[in-house]
Amino acid sequence: MEQVMNVKSLTIADYPALKKMDTGIEDDYVVRIFERLVTSDSHELFGLFQNGQMMAVGGYSLFGQNKFAMLGRLRSDRRFHMKGNATELLKPVVDQLKKDQRVRWIGANTHLGNLPARRVLEKLGIQQGTIIHYLTLKRPDLLTGHTPGPVWKPVHSLKRKRDLLTGLKENDLGTFPYECYYPFPFDEALFTDDYLQECSFFESPHQRRFVMIKNDTKKYDYSHVKYFWNDHYDQPGLFETILHHWNNNPDNVGCWIDFSDQGFKNIPELTAYDVQEPWILYGTWKKA
Incomplete structure (x- = not known):
């Protein structure tokens, strides 16, 4: 008689049991960092078992002071x-998670x-x-169609960084x-002092635009760009500012930029980028 599956x-x-799974994924990072995942306070992994065999694995990570759970x-x-x-x-x-x-x-x-x-x-x-479209700017020599300008003014004050976001x-x-790979709803729970301190902020000369850039590692090191408008190519100095951060962090392999669907369509030439297949964010707010 077939045993009932359990999670x-x-x-x-x-x-x-994880190592015995045939997932077809070479050099699976979940296998590599398994110990860290199962001993962490902010990550949890689960397995689906039948007859002692792990048939599926998955889990979640908590972000924003545990307000957000990403499967x-x-x-x-x-x-x-x-x-x-x-x-x-x-x-x-x-x-x-619904009961948490x-x-x-x-x-x-x-x-x-x-x-x-x-x-x-x-x-x-x-x-x-x-x-969401994830692009990595790796060939700045092939970048065309943007509006040149001076590097934007760096923001050092934690209060000013927070004011830019909340405003x-x-x-x-x-x-x-x-x-x-981890977008969330725009929410102040994500804007902790430690997080903002680790982000480099730059404000445009007319003070109507700003860009956040944070070093992040997803197998490789990136300058992760957070820009909230679709006018990347129209703003003088935006790309000079992005490249300025990369130049100051030469170990990064490129500048990872999240584009909306419209922002992606506005890009005049893609040859400067590594382009991924588009992603889609699913999410549900729990009822109060």
Whole structure:
């Protein structure tokens, strides 16, 4: 008789079961950082088991003083695909997050073309949101069509940094790109003193625009650019400012820039960038 599947929170003792999974992912970072994930206060991993075999793995990370929970790291054993294992795994995880009084928002970020993952999220009642384009500026010598200008004025005051963010009246991006691959709703819970201190802010001469840039590591080191308008190519000095940060952080492989759908369409020439398939953010606010 077939054993019932069960979901459990993973510990370091589950590492051998994870290693036995056939996910088809070479050099899977979840395997590499497994110990850190299962011993962290802000990350949790879960496994779907049957007959002692791990059939799927996934979990969540907490951000913004534990207000935001981002689902992710979902992998399934290829030998058991098309069995609804991802939904079976994530449903109790989402149910647990719904009961967590700290968490106000539950979401996930996936490729626009990843229809199986999107179907799982819809089954879980998580709503479709913003489309985001991730581009990495790696060949500034090929950058064309932008408006040249002087490097913008750096902002050092923590109060001024916070005032710029909280005073934002429009956000064409539709999200707050907290880290590479981790956009969230624009929310002050994300703007901790430590986070703002780590971000470099630059303000335009007319003081109607600003850009945030933070060093971030996702396998490689990046200058992660956070700009909330679609007029990248019209603002004098914006790209000079972005490249100024990169020049001051030469170990970074490039400048990661989040573009909205319209912002992406406004780019006149893509050859300067590494371009990823578009992503889509899903998210649901919990009822008070």
